[in-house]
Amino acid sequence: MFQFVWRGGYLATVSVCLAVLLGVAITMRPQEAAAQSNLRPTVSVTSPSNGAIYPAGAAIPFTVAASDPDGTITWVGFYVDSVLRSSTTQSSGPYSTSLSNLATGVHTLTAIAWDNAGGWTQSADRTVTVSSSTVVNQPPSVSVTSPATGASYLAGATIPFSVTASDPDGTVTWVGFYVDSVLRSSTTQSSGPYSTTLSNLATGVHTLTAIAWDNAGGWTQSADRTVTVSSSTVVNQPPSVSVTSPTTGASYLAGATIPFSVTASDPDGTITWVGFYVDSVLRTSTNSTPYSTSLSNLATGVHTLTAVAWDNAGGWTTSADRTVTVGSSTGVNQSPSVSVTSPATGASYPASATIPFSATASDADGTITWVGFYVDSVLHSYATSSPYSTSLSNVATGVHRLTAVAWDNAGAWTTSADRTVTVGSSGTPSNQPPAVSLTAPAAWATFTAPASITVSATASDVDGTIAQVDFYANGTLIRTNTSSPYTFSWTNVTAADYSLTAVARDSDGATTASSTRDISVRPASLPSTAVFVPSSNHATAVDRYVLEVFPVGADSTVANPVATRDLGKPAISNGECRVDISSTILALSPGTYIATVTAMGSGGSTQSVPSPQFTR
Numbered sequence: 001m002f003q004f005v006w007r008g009g010y011l012a013t014v015s016v017c018l019a020v021l022l023g024v025a026i027t028m029r030p031q032e033a034a035a036q037s038n039l040r041p042t043v044s045v046t047s048p049s050n051g052a053i054y055p056a057g058a059a060i061p062f063t064v065a066a067s068d069p070d071g072t073i074t075w076v077g078f079y080v081d082s083v084l085r086s087s088t089t090q091s092s093g094p095y096s097t098s099l100s101n102l103a104t105g106v107h108t109l110t111a112i113a114w115d116n117a118g119g120w121t122q123s124a125d126r127t128v129t130v131s132s133s134t135v136v137n138q139p140p141s142v143s144v145t146s147p148a149t150g151a152s153y154l155a156g157a158t159i160p161f162s163v164t165a166s167d168p169d170g171t172v173t174w175v176g177f178y179v180d181s182v183l184r185s186s187t188t189q190s191s192g193p194y195s196t197t198l199s200n201l202a203t204g205v206h207t208l209t210a211i212a213w214d215n216a217g218g219w220t221q222s223a224d225r226t227v228t229v230s231s232s233t234v235v236n237q238p239p240s241v242s243v244t245s246p247t248t249g250a251s252y253l254a255g256a257t258i259p260f261s262v263t264a265s266d267p268d269g270t271i272t273w274v275g276f277y278v279d280s281v282l283r284t285s286t287n288s289t290p291y292s293t294s295l296s297n298l299a300t301g302v303h304t305l306t307a308v309a310w311d312n313a314g315g316w317t318t319s320a321d322r323t324v325t326v327g328s329s330t331g332v333n334q335s336p337s338v339s340v341t342s343p344a345t346g347a348s349y350p351a352s353a354t355i356p357f358s359a360t361a362s363d364a365d366g367t368i369t370w371v372g373f374y375v376d377s378v379l380h381s382y383a384t385s386s387p388y389s390t391s392l393s394n395v396a397t398g399v400h401r402l403t404a405v406a407w408d409n410a411g412a413w414t415t416s417a418d419r420t421v422t423v424g425s426s427g428t429p430s431n432q433p434p435a436v437s438l439t440a441p442a443a444w445a446t447f448t449a450p451a452s453i454t455v456s457a458t459a460s461d462v463d464g465t466i467a468q469v470d471f472y473a474n475g476t477l478i479r480t481n482t483s484s485p486y487t488f489s490w491t492n493v494t495a496a497d498y499s500l501t502a503v504a505r506d507s508d509g510a511t512t513a514s515s516t517r518d519i520s521v522r523p524a525s526l527p528s529t530a531v532f533v534p535s536s537n538h539a540t541a542v543d544r545y546v547l548e549v550f551p552v553g554a555d556s557t558v559a560n561p562v563a564t565r566d567l568g569k570p571a572i573s574n575g576e577c578r579v580d581i582s583s584t585i586l587a588l589s590p591g592t593y594i595a596t597v598t599a600m601g602s603g604g605s606t607q608s609v610p611s612p613q614f615t616r
Contacts, residue, residue: 039602041068043076043113045126047096049217051173053129053137056104060128063096066113075114080107081587082563104132104474106497106518108587110564122546124566127583131516132475132499139218140167142175142210146195148267149225150237155203159227162195165212169515174213179206203231239266241274241309241319245292248322251334251365254300258324261292264309273310278303298326336363338371338406338416342389345419348432348463351397355421358389361406370407376400397423433512434461436469436504440487443517449495451521455479456487457502457514464507473498495523497586520586527585527614530567530597532577541601544569547581552592552613563588567597588616 047063054060062085066073076095077087086097095111107130111123146162153159161184165172175194176186185196194210206229210222245261252258260283264271275285276293284293291307303326307319342358349355357380361368371388373380381390388404400423404416440456447453455478459466469486471479474496479488486502498521502514530547545568548561565584570577594610 038115038117038119039068039070040119040121040600040605041066041071041073041113041115043111043121043123045109045111045123048109048126048128050126051129051215053131053170053216054102055131055136057101058130060099060102061096062099062109063094064111064113064123065093066095066111067093068113068115068119071116073113074116077112079110079112082108082110082561102128102130104130104499106587108563108583122564122566124568125584129518132501137170137214137216137218138168139220140165140170140172140212140214142212142220142222144208144210144222144225147208147225147227150227150267152228152230152237152268153201155229155231156200157229159198159201160195161198161208162193163210163212163222164192165194165210166192167212167214167218170215172212173215176211178209178211181207181209201227201229203229236311236313236315237266237268238315238317239264239269239271239309239311241307241317243305243307243319243322246305246322246324249324251325251327252298253327255297256326258295258298259292260295260305261290262307262309262319264291264307266309266311266315269312269315271309272312275308277306277308280304280306298324300326333366333408333410333412334364335412335414336361336366336368336406336408338404338414340402340404340416340419343402343419343421346421348422348424349395350424352394353423355392355395355423356389357392357402358387359404359406359416361386361388361404363406363408366409368406369409372405374403374405377403395423431506431508431510432461432463433510434459434464434466434504434506436502436512436514438500438502438514438517441500441517441519443519445519447493447519447521449493449521449523450491451493453490453493453519453521454487455490455500456485457504459484459486459502459504461504461506467505467507467509470503470505472501472503475499493521495521497521522582522586523616527595528580528582530579530581532567532570532579532597533575534572534577538569538572541603542569542599543601545577546598546600546605547579547584547595548598548607549584549588549593549595550610552594554594556594556596556607556610562593585616590616592616 043064043066046065047061062078064076066076072091075087075089078085078097080099085099088095107128109126109128112120114120142163142165145164146160161177163175165175171190174186174188177184177196179198179201184198187194206227208225208227211219213219241262241264244263245259260276262274264274273285273287274291276283278295283295303324305322305324308316310316338359338361340359342356357373359371361371370382370384372382373390375392375395380392383390400421402419402421405413407413436457436459438457440454455471457469459469468480468482470477478490481488497518499516499518501516503511505511532545544566547565547567549563550556550559550561563584565581567579570579592613592615594613596608596610598605598607
């Protein structure tokens with residue numbers, strides 16, 4: 001390590017270095033902070049959220065919170081990539097501005113606040129990404145999975161509180177667990193399971209909800225679940241029960257044996273008895289699964305079937321009714337079922353195209369004898385055996401309604417639901433655009449220059465073929481593939497941040513662009529970690545450390561830094577403090593720089609001797 005002499009005498013000596021890739025190291029020693037009477041202001045960026053994504057041209061809200069413990073705020077500056085964009089001299093908040101026309105890419109937002117005694121503080125960084133195309137963030141989804149809604153617990157019980165959360169276009173960054181709209185706990189896990197436990201809830205009914213936030217600042221609140229906490233014994237939840245057989249409306253011959261089956265369950269106990277009722281009269285019962293019986297010698301006519309289930313705590317529930325008809329001699333015929341399976345509803349075809357027309361048909365108590373195919377309620381053709389299909393040709397241009405009618409061996413018939421198709425006015429169909437998505441590299445992947453990166457995409461077209469897939473980096477074409485697999489190796493990639501997209505073109509000329517994937521290619525030997533040997537009074541006199549970067553040749557004691565980073569007050573491990581500063585270094589423009597670290601405490605601050613120079 002290089003050693004440096006520090007100016008001042010308030011803080012004990014601290015040795016600092018910048019650890020870099022490939023073993024390069026930059027070392028410095030912080031100066032001791034001189035005691036001053038003024039307490040510095042506090043400042044933090046409150047909006048946008050860290051990691052937020054905006055489309056090119058969007059107006060980005062930039063809001064700051066600032067206060068001074070022993071005076072007033074006299075100036076707040078809003079910085080983008082270490083360049084002052086605007087400022088305000090308000091003495092109180094809210095301190096805000098808006099950013100417009102930011103270049104596409106990743107930007108670092110910071111704020112600096114000055115107080116009436118000349119003290120100043122710089123906030124921690126927030127990064128935002130401006131995309132080259134319109135990005136509409138999709139909010140996350142979240143739902144409570146445990147406890148069951150309506151569940152009951154004894155006073156003092158520990159209640160499991162579990163949540164599922166996901167984000168279709170990013171990651172979940174925070175999940176909060178709420179009881180009666182009050183936050184009880186939270187987690188910043190990026191993936192589930194998300195869970196906590198609740199204890200010592202007051203007796204009564206409580207509403208449980210969860211809120212999930214994603215990496216782009218979107219949030220969603222779950223549906224409510226209610227639980228009851230009892231002061232003595234658990235409030236019993238009644239069982240659930242339903243008839244599964246026979247189907248409602250079914251018909252049987254006189255003398256037929258009719259299956260009667262039931263499902264039953266209990267959320268907080270066990271099923272102890274299930275009774276089978278015909279026209280409100282108990283026919284039989286059981287106390288074990290499967291819950292089923294059979295009915296015979298029912299009188300002719302319509303009958304109502306119900307089931308009643310009891311649980312181990314004395315709760316009971318009656319199922320919904322099902323009706324069956326028993327005929328006097330021959331069975332009451334059940335109508336057949338029929339549905340169109342092809343073409344898809346809403347499908348488009350060119351004029352003179354041949355359109356496949358298929359249906360499925362079945363009969364619960366007989367056989368299918370005839371299926372007719374209708375276009376706009378006019379019979380086109382028919383089939384008397386399976387498969388039930390035909391084809392349509394020379395259909396007039398316009399929108400047409402397709403239906404099928406099925407007849408059974410007892411003379412009953414059923415008409416299917418409609419399906420509509422559109423026949424175009426020329427020889428070309430109404431073309432549907434292709435689908436395309438990038439599969440490699442992974443979003444936010446990091447590489448070292450000169451990089452070799454595998455870039456891949458999948459592409460398909462529902463009504464044609466893929467003619468080509470074009471690959472773009474920051475809007476510049478880097479490759480065209482005209483056949484599958486759509487993959488290639490992008491070589492000698494220089495250090496920079498890149499937004500990758502794929503554009504698929506189909507055989508009819510329609511195009512679709514994939515969503516972007518952002519990656520970063522870093523220089524081969526760039527400082528990435530600040531390493532501190534903390535002072536002996538690190539625990540009592542130092543509030544935080546601040547990294548400042550200057551152009552080589554600048555006087556670091558008077559010059560404005562081109563980049564800063566609030567390093568906080570890191571934990572000590574093996575006598576050192578380590579902080580990743582790669583994002584700060586990567587945000588620098590190409591050039592040669594020096595760096596310092598300032599030790600800051602309630603009594604003042606002091607700055608280290610500059611480090612050896614390094615090149616970005």
